[in-house]
Amino acid sequence: xxxxxxxxxxxxxxxxxxxxxxxxxxxxxxxxxxxxxxxxxxxxxxxxxxxxxxxxxxxxxxxxxxxxxxxxxxxxxxxxxxxxxxxxxxxxxxxxxxxxxxxxxxxxxxxxxxxx
Amino acid sequence: xxxxxxxxxxxxxxxxxxxxxxxxxxxxxxxxxxxxxxxxxxxxxxxxxxxxxxxxxxxxxxxxxxxxxxxxxxxxxxxxxxxxxxxxxxxxxxxxxxxxxxxxxx
Numbered sequence: 001x002x003x004x005x006x007x008x009x010x011x012x013x014x015x016x017x018x019x020x021x022x023x024x025x026x027x028x029x030x031x032x033x034x035x036x037x038x039x040x041x042x043x044x045x046x047x048x049x050x051x052x053x054x055x056x057x058x059x060x061x062x063x064x065x066x067x068x069x070x071x072x073x074x075x076x077x078x079x080x081x082x083x084x085x086x087x088x089x090x091x092x093x094x095x096x097x098x099x100x101x102x103x104x105x106x107x108x109x110x111x112x113x114x115x116x
Numbered sequence: 117x118x119x120x121x122x123x124x125x126x127x128x129x130x131x132x133x134x135x136x137x138x139x140x141x142x143x144x145x146x147x148x149x150x151x152x153x154x155x156x157x158x159x160x161x162x163x164x165x166x167x168x169x170x171x172x173x174x175x176x177x178x179x180x181x182x183x184x185x186x187x188x189x190x191x192x193x194x195x196x197x198x199x200x201x202x203x204x205x206x207x208x209x210x211x212x213x214x215x216x217x218x219x220x221x222x
Contacts, residue, residue, distance in 0.1 A: 102162065107159060
């Protein structure tokens with residue numbers, strides 16, 4: 001059974017950087033592309049980007065270069081780094097396995113609040 | 117980006133009802149669409165991808181149809197566990213985009 005677990009700091013100040021980790025269990029991290037998706041009241045569900053174990057990645061242009069993704073095969077983890085945070089980045093951040101653009105499975109999500 | 121819309125945004129229904137949710141894409145996405153169900157406090161779960169392919173374990177009362185720009189999700193005989201929010205998502209081209217959701221209330 002594939003399981004994903006997000007972790008992160010919770011509260012971050014405006015203009016700072018947030019790093020989130022998704023830990024993958026029950027499947028090889030080489031089996032999927034891996035995405036980050038966030039959910040906020042103002043924007044709904046928004047796909048942020050994906051990464052593959054080969055290093056291939058794709059990002060949503062809406063993030064204007066603020067996002068970078070990385071993957072650690074030895075730890076079976078992948079990570080998100082989002083810079084220059086503003087209150088509009090507040091939301092629940094999910095990690096998800098991705099195949100042909102379909103997101104399954106999903107983690108339970110981690111909340112990021114951007115506030116001073 | 118491909119814009120996704122859904123209707124209705126919310127609906128009240130009863131156990132046993134037949135419910136149809138509509139999703140529309142701003143561009144032709146052929147049949148590259150997925151439907152997700154989300155319950156309060158949980159992440160979305162995949163129901164159907166590239167209609168009408170039902171995910172393993174999803175009850176047969178769920179079905180999907182459509183192609184091009186217009187799609188529907190139908191629930192035949194609503195059950196108590198079906199009261200949730202439903203999202204469509206185009207899987208055709210990045211950036212992958214979601215509809216705003218349809219909340220189904222008792």
